[in-house]
Amino acid sequence: MNIWLIGATVLCVTVFLPGLVAASRGDSMERLMGLQLVTSTTVAVLVLIAHGLGRAVYLDTALVLAVLSLAGGLVFARFLGKSL
Numbered sequence: 001m002n003i004w005l006i007g008a009t010v011l012c013v014t015v016f017l018p019g020l021v022a023a024s025r026g027d028s029m030e031r032l033m034g035l036q037l038v039t040s041t042t043v044a045v046l047v048l049i050a051h052g053l054g055r056a057v058y059l060d061t062a063l064v065l066a067v068l069s070l071a072g073g074l075v076f077a078r079f080l081g082k083s084l
Contacts, residue, residue: 004052008045015041032076039069 023034043062050058
């Protein structure tokens, strides 16, 4: 186990779990922010795993997830803006 995989593990424990709690509680804007936190953390974890394992496919997956996360967050924010 190298430093990249240890970093991915630490990031999962310290940021991913509180993000899941934020995404499951509160009003709709707090849940959206929790969802964005979880997806950005997942992108970072995938990049760290890609460097740790030396597999480029995880970098491609992280890039696609980052683009889709941005677009999805904007769509959710627009719908939440109409409902408020």
